[in-house]
Amino acid sequence: MSGEASKGLARFDQELAEAAMKGQWEFDRLLEGLVGGPRPAGVPHLWRWKDVNAKLLEACDVLPESFTARRNLAFMNPGLDRGTSHTMVMGMQMLKPGEIAWSHRHTMAAIRFVVDGSPDLVTVVDGERLPMEDNDLVLTPRWTWHDHHNGTDGNVTWLDALDIGLVLALNGGFYETLGERRQPEHERSGSTLANRSGDVRPTWERRKELHVPHRYPWRDVEPILLGMAAEDGSPFDGIVLEYVNPITGGHTMPTISCWIQMLRPGERTRPHRQTSSGMYHVVRGAGTTTVDGVDLEWTDRDCFVIPNWAEHSFVNRSTTEEAILFSVHDIPTLEALGLYYETPEPSLGVAPWPAVPADVTRPR
Ligand code: GTQ
Numbered sequence: 001m002s003g004e005a006s007k008g009l010a011r012f013d014q015e016l017a018e019a020a021m022k023g024q025w026e027f028d029r030l031l032e033g034l035v036g037g038p039r040p041a042g043v044p045h046l047w048r049w050k051d052v053n054a055k056l057l058e059a060c061d062v063l064p065e066s067f068t069a070r071r072n073l074a075f076m077n078p079g080l081d082r083g084t085s086h087t088m089v090m091g092m093q094m095l096k097p098g099e100i101a102w103s104h105r106h107t108m109a110a111i112r113f114v115v116d117g118s119p120d121l122v123t124v125v126d127g128e129r130l131p132m133e134d135n136d137l138v139l140t141p142r143w144t145w146h147d148h149h150n151g152t153d154g155n156v157t158w159l160d161a162l163d164i165g166l167v168l169a170l171n172g173g174f175y176e177t178l179g180e181r182r183q184p185e186h187e188r189s190g191s192t193l194a195n196r197s198g199d200v201r202p203t204w205e206r207r208k209e210l211h212v213p214h215r216y217p218w219r220d221v222e223p224i225l226l227g228m229a230a231e232d233g234s235p236f237d238g239i240v241l242e243y244v245n246p247i248t249g250g251h252t253m254p255t256i257s258c259w260i261q262m263l264r265p266g267e268r269t270r271p272h273r274q275t276s277s278g279m280y281h282v283v284r285g286a287g288t289t290t291v292d293g294v295d296l297e298w299t300d301r302d303c304f305v306i307p308n309w310a311e312h313s314f315v316n317r318s319t320t321e322e323a324i325l326f327s328v329h330d331i332p333t334l335e336a337l338g339l340y341y342e343t344p345e346p347s348l349g350v351a352p353w354p355a356v357p358a359d360v361t362r363p364r
């Protein structure tokens with residue numbers, strides 16, 4: 001071989017880089033790191049209500065007007081640059097008496113789960129007035145106008161969750177303000193959904209499920225959950241129900257699945273892992289969620305995150321009271337792309353995860 005031909009790989013790699021190219025061999029390490037599945041993105045983490053509430057109350061002083069910014073404290077995963085999980089963010093928001101969080105819209109889809117609510121706390125979504133009583137769930141689908149109104153004489157608090165990591169990864173973010181504090185409300189409350197969930201629907205709307213403001217009142221959900229206490233449930237999650245999209249009967253929203261879960265007194269679930277990530281809020285009760293060997297000990301109103309592909313199991317530490325958890329998952333996105341798997345066995349009626357020969361499974 002001539003001297004010019006054997007310039008060496010390192011030199012060649014550098015020349016490729018200068019020509020805006022990279023040899024596939026440079027990705028070998030990345031691929032080898034995926035044997036046995038992905039490393040969980042971020043770490044398991046718990047945010048205690050005691051600490052979150054104290055910071056929210058402080059924020060009420062530091063940010064006296066709610067419209068200067070949403071008075072929301074987002075939960076930052078200590079193992080990530082942004083977000084609660086790599087695809088989503090969860091946080092708590094507080095409004096003082098009489099405040100309005102001004103109307104805006106964005107292509108991030110959002111949900112609200114009410115912590116301290118009232119019939120006089122309202123989110124208006126694309127003209128629909130959605131009251132927010134304790135433990136209600138309210139949907140703000142992507143690109144719907146929304147403003148929040150505290151018509152009570154006390155502070156109110158709710159949980160926000162958005163698919164922000166996903167939308168930013170796809171570089172699909174749009175945002176605008178209305179320019180008014182509040183949007184006009186429909187005269188006939190509930191007409192958006194009523195006109196789209198019956199026998200006839202508008203032909204000019206192509207993806208109706210994206211745009212349905214909806215409220216799931218706790219007074220309807222709780223009796224169904226408690227009424228299933230004697231059922232088998234899932235060996236991995238106990239009694240767990242999905243909030244379904246009222247138009248499609250499918251996932252809550254195209255990118256977000258919301259669950260309400262009951263662990264019966266003393267219940268211990270089997271460990272499993274999913275390619276999805278989950279963010280949890282304790283409605284009531286006391287228990288432990290063990291995530292890749294880390295014990296997250298939770299009680300009323302605490303929040304925690306289970307990163308994707310992290311093994312997790314639940315224990316209700318009380319032998320007399322049920323524990324109830326609300327949670328938000330990125331399952332619909334992974335499912336739509338054929339990337340949703342669970343192990344040791346599928347519990348959501350989906351295809352099994354790709355088998356990995358035992359001898360190449362990375363030790364964890
Ligand atoms: O209340 O509209 O936590 O737009 C993040 C972005 C809440 C909201 C968040 C938002 C909102």
Ligand code: FE2
Nearest residue numbers: 104106110146
């Ligand atoms: Fe918003």
